[in-house]
Amino acid sequence: MADQPLVPPERNLRELTVKALILGALLSAVLAAANAYIGLLVGLTVSASIPAAATSMGILRLFRRSTILENNMVQTAASAGESLAAGIIFTLPALVMMHAWSGYHWGTMTVIGILGGLLGVAFTIPLRRALIVETDLAFPEGQATAQVLKTGGIETDKDHPEYRPDAEAKRGFRMLLQAAAIGGTIKLLESGIGLLAGGIAATKSFLGGRWLFTGDITLSPALLGVGYIVGLNVACLVFMGGVIGTLIGVPINWLVNGDELMRLAGVSGSMADWSAQDWESLAGASWQQCRRIGVGAMMVGGVWSLISLARPLVDGVKASLHAHHVSKTAEGRALRTEHDMPIPYVSLLVLLSIVPLYLVFLYALDGYPAKFSIAAVMSLLMIVLGFMFASVAGYMAGLVGSSNNPISGVTIATVIVSALILLQLMGNEGMAAKLGPIAVMYLAGMICSAAAIAGDNMQDLKCGHILGATPWRQQIFQIVGVVAAAGAIPLVLSVLDRGYGIGRVSPLNPEATPLSAPQASLMRDLSTGIFGAGIEWAYIFIGFALAVVLIVLDQVQKNRGSSFRFPVLAVAVGVYLPLGLSVPIFLGGLLAHWQRKKSGGVESEGKGLLLASGLITGEALMGVLVAILAVTLPGKIPFLRDLAAAPWLGLAGLLFAYWYLARKS
Template identity: 65%
Template sequence: MTESDSLAPPLVPADKSLAEITIKALVLGVVLSAILAAANAYIGLLVGLTVSASIPAAAASMGLLRLFRRSTILENNMVQTAASAGESLAAGIIFTIPALVLMRAWTGYEYGPLVAIALVGGILGVAFTIPLRRALIVEARLRFPEGVATAEVLKTGGIETVDHHTASADADAARRGFRVLIKAAGLGALIKALESGLGWLAGSVAGVKAFLGGKYLAMGSINLSPALVGVGYIVGLNIALLVFLGGVIGTVIGVPLNWLFNGAEIMTKAGIDPGMSLDSLDSHQWAAVAGQAWQDVRRVGVGAMMVGGVWSLISLAKPLVTGVKASLHAYRESRVVGNGGVPRTDFDTPIIYVGIVALLATIPLFLIFLHALGDYPDRVMIASVMTILMLVFGFIFASVAGYMAGLVGSSNNPVSGITIATVIFSALILLQLMGSTGQAATLGPIAVIFLAGLICSAAAIAGDNMQDLKCGHILGATPWRQQVMQVVGVIGAALVIPVVLEILDHGYGIGRPSPINPGAQPLSAPQAGLMQALATGIFGDGIEWNFIFMGFALAIVLIILDKVQESRGSHFRFPVLAVAVGIYLPLGLSVPIFIGGLIAYYIDRHSSNLHEKQRKKQEQTGLLVASGLITGEALMGVVVAALAGWGFSHGLNLPLTNLGGWSSILGVVALLVAIAYQYRKTKSAGDD
């Protein structure tokens, strides 16, 4: 976006008023927020990456609002503002709270405490960024790429703007965008239903092979998921390639080396007598050995994520100071100017209300931490300290997240890195206050995860809020109304996220096998696994450091490479967390992500000769197709998980349920169909 674009007047002038918060906008915002929260929870737990939902939310709201006789572009903007909050809040929760189940603090996803964490963290995330709006959007004029892109989508929607005119002469644009989203979602849902629901398609293809008399062990896999192709398309080739590189390091390189140097120890861990001849191992035993070797190597990813999280905080020191200064500057300006005479398009929620919200939040925060600390003797004092930590860290990291959203966008915002740093620092603080013996060894890590969940939710919502406010600034929305709708979206998502997590845990298992359906492939939940390892390890449970030290070294190499690329002005960078997540995940998940990134690169490379209008249409279509594949598969995944929880754990036992080897072939064909659909639908949009 150029500086002239930033200075352009809003689409709807300040002296004009259109409907913004209406009954239908409230209802649609809550419903879409809940739907997108469910979808993002599934995909985030599966692959450890989340993507911005603003554009699919805008397309969905445009399509639905056209069913009514009259709707306005600002009303549409309010719907997408609430809806996109669901995606962001889900990210904040899934990166942290599953750690409580993994460490057996919870037997399941407790509804009351989880809703409280999501609500308080999300609302504080909105409140903390209200003072930043003018400083970062109006004065600093940061890019906020998703906010600008969402505004462009809404402008082409044929929705009423001013004096009953439309934003575009193309009145069918909204219908086309909605159809693209729905058709892609239908394809993703169909493939997921045929795979997990009916068992006709294989979900993955994997193999283990020993060479050189068993001295060289190789394993590989590919997940046959259209949603992961969509994820790769949205994050782009740079991130997709790095995730794939992490998978190669962890599986193609790490597993053979681990087996070569630690074979006897691996066999023991796998429950196999290390004295057995390698020639006598059968296929199941080789699979067990390969799986154990890979589980060890995953800790390299844990080490890299630890360094990546701390490095994110160090590298954000300047933006942190800038963000805090901007917030204080905005506060002083609001006191001098006041609300009298402020144009409608510049009218934020009054700062006094923000202060009241922060003050009132101390009560539920204190009660949340009091609940987390159980019957710990000094729990009142510790809960008070943690309440202060949440308000201080929450404001700082929300400021950073809002600032970084303007620089790199919400999808690339290092929220998980910020949360990793929070876990480390807060655990070290509590360790000094509580010690590591007796009840402290158990309750300390639990309190840390509660704090991490609150801060991660606040930071995720902060970035999303700033993107939505940028979109509103371009369109001419009223800021305080958008901030209210963001809270509405937080409420809608917070009420359903615990139910979705419980369903997914029963159907697949989150970070470990499902207690009800142990035969299912668990969702990886990489960040939550790391949070659990860090919190319990710092409090004395112990961390196996050998592979983690390797991760430290790898992260340092990646940081050096990234700084070299930065000094060269290169667009291709080496963010540590992308590689670290790739190491932690099974290789098979990173392959379709890489394919999606390649499609995005190829489409972008061949769109340079298109006219600007064609290029934008192609870009929007590609994002909607990818978002549809993700949303359709994710929502069907939740449905299938619910069916599994009700006893349908092996499909519906239809005549074709067991297709044997054909299911793998059909699964590959289905993935190829999704790849072709993403490519052809996107490319053809630029040819029209």
């Protein structure tokens, strides 16, 4: 029997209020901007539910009356924005990278985001009872968010004679702001002023040039926060991927493939005459080839995640249909805490979405003779694959949490399946070779958005189930968060692309370090490769083999009952990313493990999550602000160039953030 919710069904508290709607929409846009930045930087996103809950409690305390259910509604909308950012940044930047779009089109991106997000909400509604009420899935972020919200009390009424300010809620909000200020200040000193270096790198040759070493570290407090939140297991695997792709892959590739790398890097002549820049070019060419190992591992990992979830998915759908049938035949009305948005309304929403879906695909295929029939096929694929993958994402969120949810794997599977289907229908000659990958990326953008929203929304509904929220009201707030974020994300991406460059050098600010956008780069390579641009399979095949080894290791650990697992996608992302990004993530994971082992309590962990979230949010929002200033005031910001102490000052900034997180958590 399920535990009694904090607010029982017969008690009605304020939930759906005007101030909650406005605050939820604003926080959704802000956290979407922060997660877009960090996701484009490192290829990982983290759940925003806990910082959203803390921020909501701090702001709603300014009003005379507020309730825990109101706070829950705000964090529901806000975290939907963070999730939609992941769905969009993992896919749609590929359209700019493949030159299908000249820039980030607000109208098209907003429509794609809203359609994918709304369907993600709709697909999770019939799954709520099956996955939350009738199973023992953990939904770790949902439970943690509920604990954070409980610290603020059930109801605040400043007019009540016995009212006392809640010191715990104020302290949590203050910690979040303080950590955000530290992360933002370090980012300003790095990207805005240049006093701190953004990273330290070194390339050296040994054994007479036969062994090539290259390594780096990104000096980012936000990445410490990412590592702290995802935990030691995932942080170790991302770092392991970095070691495989850079510290092992680069020198071995140089050893066995030196002539090809010299050609690619444009280096010739005698080794004795090569400059440091020549060696760096060789190391860069070697790494660019080795990172394709990560592509192969991601492909196998994405397919494996779907295969391993086939049975739970079927069982979950069966349980949902059974629960709906029972609810229709039961006498009386459903309890307030079990009242979802009515299934007929959900079905109508899905059916009505087919019309705009069809129009979007017609737009993507403009100029293709058979666009009407192909658009119909794409719309059907969106409904079928969207529901299947949203169900997978919802189930995975219950198992491993939203932050560890392999949305990338879902998207890879979408790109491969839809590209192969379209290749059969359209061929790869003439206009089809150009428009096919574009249509695939439109579909991937919507399905990835739906899956990301589905996973995060199931976490929010779990939190609401613990607290005693009304599900249909929570589902409305999920839609509010989707719409608010869908309008904000294209503007943020446009600013970031101009200020830093997304997967490419910024034409307006060529000296800035581009945001790597690893997933979007991978989606571009997969879609264009399948349609005939060509995929270099040698390194991808190595990635296939690596993935098989990891799957075997993961199954061994699973059978042993070990808590340390080997999910393929975490290692694959580490191979694909620069090593420097994985180093602070690893340090953050180590710190989290040490702190949790030392304290052994949830309270300390909750403080650490708030501080880590603050570092991420502060650096990310400052990164967006610096990009805006770089675009609107080019050459006007005083920037210190070639400062000899900048690397050491940057390292000092990272160590300070590490000390702060260790001391305060």
